[in-house]
Amino acid sequence: MTAPIRVLIADDQMMVRQGFTVLLDAEPGIEVVGQAVDGxxxxxxxxxxxxxVVLMDIRMPGLGGIEATHRITAAPGATARVLVLTTFDLDEYVYEALRAGASGFLLKDASAEELAQAVRVVADGQALLAPTITKRLIAEFARVTRSARTARTPRQGRAGDLTERETEVLSLIAQGLSNAEIAERLVVAEQTVKTHVGRILVKLGLRDRTQAAVFAYETGLVRPAGY
Structure with a gap:
């Protein structure tokens, strides 16, 4: 029998914590193991x-969700994945939360089904990004790369370890395509894409697809159209 997905809910509003706890505990294969009142x-x-999985509110008193996300994901041997909770899909802090190591975001008004699906997707090692956030991230990366085109980070050298096909897959990940969409675009089996994604993450030392997208844009390996 597969062990349930263990979830921690971090939010300074008690009603939000209790509401999400009730919704998730009613879902098969998911167990809320605790609640946190701040970062x-x-x-x-x-x-x-x-x-x-940690459901992490961004705006909390004291230590906020962004710094808490960074501390959690940067800790030695870290395995917990962070799913950011936000009120608006264009929350100004979502970009920074993803850079801090979050695996995706979820709107606080999500349905019980959407909430459970989000937890399962993130627990499975996939990224959870809505199209509006993907577009906004691309715009932000474009702004950053415009202002620092000559900047080069140590991680850039690792891109040379990728094969031509892996680089192509990474580019499509950065554009927000799912494994199924990438498979259709490249006319290959979805399992083949999953294999490529796994190798990309290992070679680049990254945790998930979100980090892969961040890597692709920040290093200039992929650039938004028009830049």
């Missing part, structure tokens, strides 16, 4: 409870 509490609870 510091979230970091401590992750170390104590070892959840698979």
């Amino acid at each position: 510091l509490d979230a970091v401590a609870k992750v170390a104590e409870l070892a959840p698979d």
